[in-house]
Amino acid sequence: MSLAPGTPVGRYVIRRKLAEGGMAEIFLAQSHGPEGFEKQVVIKRIRSALADDPSFVQMFIAEARVASKLNHANVVHIFDFDRHEDSYYLAMEYVRGKSLAELHRRARLLQRPFPPVLAAQICLEVARGLAYAHRLTEHGQPLGLVHRDVTPHNVLVSYEGAVKLTDFGIAKASNRASTAGMLKGKFAYMAPEQARGEPVDSRTDLFALGITLWELLTGARLFDGDSDLAVLRAVQEREIRSPSAVSRAVDPALAEVVMTVLQRDPARRFQSATELERRLLTYVIGAPRAPEDTDVGLFIRSLFPDEAAAEEDTEPMGPLQLVPGVGPTSSRPQPTAGSGGLQQTRADTYGRLLQRTLPSGSVSPVLEDEALAPTRPPPSRRSSAATAPGGRQSVVTEAPVEETRVLAAQSGARRRRTILATLGLAVLLGVAGIAFLAGRTDSRPESFPPERPGPAGPLALAPPAPPRAPEAPAPTPPAPPRTDAPATPPASPGLLAVKAQPWGRLFVDGKAAGDVEGSRRYPLAPGTHTLRLMNGKKTRTWTVDIESGKTVTREHSFLEE
Structure with missing residues (x-):
């Protein structure tokens, strides 16, 4: 069961749902405290259907334990971990912006090439966050932390240009055992040793970041296929072309960095994220011609002007108030006398x-x-x-x-x-004074000066005009009786649920309805509709009959074609 707006979750109150995946739900929430303190957070909550799965719950708890140790500008901060009803949740930093995957997709839709300098700038920020995570220690001993899922979906970019790595859900510390041969992560962003189920280390994350950088520079997919098995085979065998050979806009110096990090032999790659960060920084320092060339915030705001403006115009939410007696209340103590609060x-x-x-x-x-x-x-x-x-x-x-x-x-x-x-008293006194003076004038007529003689002869008075008869209103003709039949209320719409893997662009009756990544719902008028789901050159079409108040579901995986 999803969380409705206004639902208290621990010391937070749900504002709205941000996203929904197969394993967790993401909500925007707000914490509040005395003297007007307020903070927006993101609540990541295990879906109820998976709350009874011990293996997934343990993976979620492991994410909380790992993420709680991370405190870096390029890593999303974790504030809290707790249990609500029958499920666990994480309270984490709210990044006002988009994922790198959304950023890249919008640039392609608008046919705007991704500037190579900005691509390098974003990836060096991610490398900086990875370098911090890779050298993390506990009790003086290195944890050997490996993210294992560095993808554009897990890189968040704020409207102000901040770059943050998130989702350490499958991160692995070298001192914790994992199932041999188990594949975790997205196949298209796996290093060859990870795809083979072999032990992984920090260099595995560098290969995944290299794939991301290659795709930003070229606007194409590096490893794809008709099935998951085909993608894994491409990771192992497909020739990796230099990005400068695919796009002339890519500087050969930057292409050399990319090709080094994409070596299939880990020993031939950069041996640490710090080394990759420094190589990218060297390029970024020398390449720009103007300060705007490395302004990530300016670029993302140009791609999402309406969304960025909406975030800037949003006024502060203010302290939350749960009106007592009309719904569930938080378990937080009520404010005492003399203290600020609700x-x-x-x-x-x-x-x-x-x-x-x-x-x-x-x-x-x-x-x-x-x-x-x-x-x-x-x-x-x-x-x-x-x-x-x-x-x-x-x-x-x-x-x-x-x-x-x-x-x-x-x-x-x-x-x-x-x-x-x-004012009312003054008006009453004025009226009373006028009446008093008028009474005194009537009792002393001799005070008036004597009348002057008027002209001789009788005074002719005009006869009074006869009173005008009131005009009778014009009769209003009776309204003709209505013969039209009462209007039939329109039928309520039905719902179309579309699921696409990894993503697709939906057309309904020939009109674009937006991108589908995971699942989306669309209200449609009752009747027959033609659907077309596209992913590049791949297309899937359906004809559906929508009924009022009912939901029709269609799903397709382009990975299996």
């Missing part, structure tokens, strides 16, 4: 505030003019709600915590009422 509010059925509890512990009634403002935030404010068992609702809203703001609002309302009362 406010409790009580509202009527129209969402108007009736009372609130201040951080000092006192209950403050809401003035009438304040109560007119609903507690539900406008669309521009962040809020979410989740339905709990039993039909109750847990509302997550943003609430200020400064008591002074409440007191200021009360003081302002009192000041407004005082001003209005003073």
Whole structure:
């Protein structure tokens, strides 16, 4: 069962789902604390279907143990590890950006070549993170840590240009045993010794990073095939062409670095990630012609302008508030008197505030003019709600915590009422004074000056005009009876679930519907639709009948063709 927005998970509250894979779900969440402290995190949670698999649970716990030891600018930080209900979860750093795989795919869709200098810059950052992980020690002894899954999907690039390696889920320390001959990792990014099930070391990660760099420079896949077995055979046997022979934009000096790291014999590769990092850094220092040439953030923002702008325009979420009595609450202790923290509010059925509890512990009634403002935030404010068992609702809203703001609002309302009362009293006194003076004038007619004689002769008065008869309103013709039949409400849409491995671009009735990587769902109108899923030159087509309120699933693996 997935986690709905507003669900408390330990000391975090779920905001929304970010991604979903075959083994885990990824959520954006927020932690909060006293004095307005807040921090966005990512929650990685084992899928419920795998929570009962001891081997997978142990692998997830091993990831937590390994990742908790890592603290480097080029590695995603792990903040917490705990259990929620029947599943384990990791709380990790939230990187506002895209994966390197998404970055590369968008560049291909826009037909923009990936600048070689930027490709080298990104990969030297990854090499720097790997160098740190490879030399990690415990109690003075080297762990011999190997990532074993260095792929574009596991390299995150922020909109500000930060590069971070993530997902140490299958990382292996040399002092821990593993099953002989077991293959772990993505086949297209495996080193030959890893594909053969032989022992791996730090040089295995360098080969995988070399594949990633080769593909960024050329825009093509280095190892592919019609099946997993064909991909593994290509890793072992296919000729590796120099990237400068595939693309003229690649400098021969950079191509030499790539070809060294892609040697099938580990002894002929660079012997450490630090050595690779230094070779790439030497190239990056000498190649750029302007500072913008190595600005990774500028490049990713140019590829995803709308997404980057949306992240920049997002206002702070503010402290989370679980409205009491209407849904599940967190197990965190309530704020005590004198401490900052969450406010409790009580509202009527129209969402108007009736009372609130201040951080000092006192209950403050809401003035009438304040109560007119609903507690539900406008669309521009962040809020979410989740339905709990039993039909109750847990509302997550943003609430200020400064008591002074409440007191200021009360003081302002009192000041407004005082001003209005003073103005009303002044008006009443003015009216009474005028009436008093008028009474004195009527009782003393001699005070008026004598009338001056008017002109001789009678004064002719115009006869009064006869009153105008009110105009009768024009009769309104009766509306003709409606003969059209009542409109039939449109049928509710159905759902199309598409699963593609490794990825594909979906067309529905000839119109592009976006890329599918893993699985995606699309609401479609009831009826017959034609689907086309493409991966390069490979194509898979279907004809599906969508029914209202029902889900139709289609899946295809291009790896098996």
